[in-house]
Amino acid sequence: QVRAVESGGGLVQAGGSLNLSCEASGTIFSLTSLAWHRQAPGKQRELVAAITGEGSTVYGDSVKGRFTITRDNAKNTGYLQMNGLTPEDTAVYYCKLRPTLLHTDYWGQGTQVTVSS
Secondary structure: OOEEEEEOOEEEEOOOOEEEEEEEEOOOHHHEEEEEEEEOOOOOOEEEEEEOOOOOEEEOOOOOOOEEEEEEHHHOEEEEEEOOOOHHHOEEEEEEEEEOOOOOOEEOOOEEEEEEO
């Protein structure tokens, strides 16, 4: 069974940084794309960043230049380095896995990120 487990969320002051991790299991990680989405209270879930198995990346407009998505295929883990955090970044951050061969999305349970002003 494919699983994604997020960690690294927490409370940080505006201007601070956090590094989220997503550990994957049950899939050939190098053949799995990984994405981070977030959902703030009362808002729709939105794409933050995504990375393919080969390392190609895409970012949401609101995080370009501040967030960096990476992956370590040897550790079956993806990361989201978040710098220059603002209160508008407060949300639950979800990791999504999409194994190439399964054409199905698998979501983690989410990790809360709260940025105080």
